[in-house]
Ligand SMILES: Cc1ncc(C[n+]2csc(CCOP(=O)(O)OP(=O)(O)O)c2C)c(N)n1
């Protein structure tokens with residue numbers, strides 16, 4: 524288990540890389556990448572069994588990013604874990620690079636699922652979880668969804684399937700930031716009481732602070748102990764977390780910080796002072 528203070532610092536650097544990557548690309552999704560940072564860091568540093576040298580290792584745990592638009596956080600994490608060189612981050616959204624604007628399973632080491640069309644990840648994850656169980660494979664499957672994404676009917680079909688087949692090796696995470704593309708989730712298509720809905724579907728449910736690395740790690744550990752039901756972690760988060768002018772603003776759902784002053788301000792909010800372009804030249808641990 525990695526020390527929480529250390530993981531807080533990792534999270535800060537992941538957010539930094541998300542901002543630099545998006546500024547460089549000139550397009551992409553800031554809000555839902557920043558909200559999911561601790562969800563991803565606690566998973567990839569404390570929980571997920573994986574081998575960056577051998578991404579297809581048969582006994583690995585699977586991570587499925589269902590809310591594919593938030594791939595900058597996945598790419599930053601995969602680079603920091605060593606799946607590919609960090610300099611690839613600065614090629615985000617360019618033609619023919621390994622980091623496309625939405626995840627591409629065949630292009631990026633560590634990406635298990637091509638996503639972008641919302642609502643599909645839980646179905647894929649349930650199928651994988653069922654397959655692993657039947658093979659006697661010890662791998663677990665983790666799938667990250669958005670809260671707006673819960674409007675997709677296919678999610679609830681997969682939810683019924685996972686409970687019906689006792690998929691205790693399946694862990695869903697809902698990034699509960701209360702915002703989707705164009706506003707508040709409760710105004711667009713109300714979800715609450717979301718936890719009760721998942722419980723009624725036969726899932727074990729935890730509702731926690733999705734920015735608290737200790738709570739996240741604990742919820743993942745509790746999932747691993749469960750021997751009957753699938754688990755849903757409803758991670759309460761703030762969209763745009765860490766960057767003052769992006770927090771809780773729907774307008775920052777699908778927009779990048781601009782090169783220059785704006786990305787510099789975002790980095791300043793995260794506690795970094797070096798010129799933003801310098802972070803492209805150094806390794807992950809360099810703080811500037
Ligand atoms: C099937 C489908 N419909 C619409 C979209 C367009 N879209 C992209 S992101 C988004 C909002 C998602 O909101 P949420 O799931 O809450 O994500 P987050 O807040 O974590 O970014 C929408 C509607 C899509 N990608 N796929």
Ligand SMILES: [Mg+2]
Nearest residue numbers: 670671702703
């Ligand atoms: Mg949302």
